[in-house]
Amino acid sequence: MMKSYAKTILAKPWRWLLPVLSFFVVLGLTRLDAPLYHQPIVQVTAVHTGKAQKQVDNFDNHDVTHRQQVQAKFLNTARRGQVITLSNMYSGSGALDTPLRRGDQVFVERQAGRYQLKDEKRDGAVLGLLAATICLMALVMKKRVWLTFGSILANVVLLLVTLHVETTSNQKLAYVLFSLMAVLFTVVTTVFIAGIKRQAAVIAVATLGATALALALGYGLFAATGYRDLHIEAVAYVTQVPQLLFFVQIMIGSLGAVLDESNDIAVAVMQLPAGFKQRFQAGMAIGRNVMGPLIAVLFMIFMADTFTESILWLRNDNAISQTFIWVMGLGFAQALISAFGIVLAVPLTSLLAAWPKKVQA
């Protein structure tokens, strides 16, 4: 037996280098893709970094700034091959800036007759990591990886279509539209996981039911406490109504975890031949085991998301309580409502999955 585990993992050890290789190959390829862009891109050929300037602010934060003189060569547009000089300022902390190194590729922009640094080119790291991830998953999951990525891709398309419809239509219906999107997300994903079977219906109904109950409970508590200390207006990247965005975020955020959990429970329970009671109890036992870690997954993601801004707030002399309420609070509330969904899905899925099958006509 020992050998069979070892075989699965240690056979052909060189193949574990494939993800690393694919990262660097894709990274290398994107360094050649500048001609595909219409925006001028330059590659840094030489950098001269000036002395550090000490900076102290009125909260006694100590930082340094450097000015760089950068020589760079155009990689695309009609100026391809021409060399220009740019200047770049960067700080020790790097909130909005980054030091340039030889070989970096950046977007530039013409302003008042001079080219200036606009933004970094990031497609290499993004696509390289994507390639490495797919490669690694294919090594571990084998054929199943296509099904997984198919379902993810279908959901991305669904999201893009919804956003397009939402931004071009009557916004009064936005809540209905996004709820519809959640239903479609669930149906598409469960069909990918389970196929068109009774099992898929159980998972979908349980997921949607638990999420809806969690949202109702969450909003009920918001209303009961008068939204005390919950500042929905602080949601980031708002182009419309913050309340809508907050609602959409909770719904999408919890959907995946609830779905995965319902799937785990339903698959196990529906294989059991025993009667309703045993099946129900088996489902509850599985659910109790997975709910804790699943809540932790979302909790960590939602809270870590607020680190950068929280630290900025604290260093700008805001109190911990203020920082929590205004920066971390929304993620915290969303994590807790998702947790409601994850907990409620346990009895709901167990019940639906254990329900005796009707005799088929």
Added chain:
Amino acid sequence: MNTFEALLLALLVLMVAVGGKQGFSNFLAVMINFLLMMLAVILMAGGFNAIGVAAVLGLVVLATTIFLSTRDGDVAQTAFVASLLVMLGMLLVIGIGVRYAHVAGFGTEDSEALEGYNLLIGVSFPHILIATALFSTLGAIAEAAVAVAAGMKTLGAAASEAGLTQMAAEIIGTALNTLFFGFFRGFAGLFLWFTQLRYPFWQVLNNQIFARELIEVLFSMIAVTLTVPFTMWIVQRRQGGRS
């Protein structure tokens, strides 16, 4: 009672009602993780090296999540060892990714939120990003490690290579929707912004915030995918050592 307290109380009631004693210890894990995250923010803002803080507190987060949500001591120990090693490996992966991606700090879409703030705060934003990315993977690592360790115990000697591959695929599949939709939540506002302001595809792909969010999802997916075979390997090593 403010809204957060009401939500916490409701979660406690639900978890105890559904999970009994185990539900209570799961709730305890949530509270401890919450305090650890607050501590992490305070320490990083206080000038401690963010990567060091993440590594040390990350270890405690893993221990809390694994030991408080698993009743089987053997499974918990294996899962803990495996997830610790995966966490160290992820530190390396995240470090490389962050170096190439230039996505630390804030993007142009953040400028409204930054108004009135001094940004030269003397804390390294790339380090904070590494800490953030590491913390976001921990829950997923712990979940997968526990699932594999428990699954291997159930399969026991009956495990065939095909069976193991199937289990690996199922466990990764289970984690993926959680991760994907969990991060999709962050994309919601951003995508509405991009659609409304009609960003072309190339601009989205190179956008600082989009790139950062996507890279964080990919880190988590890599973490889960690495955890599965790695935990299998640890189980095998531990069994080998005992017999």
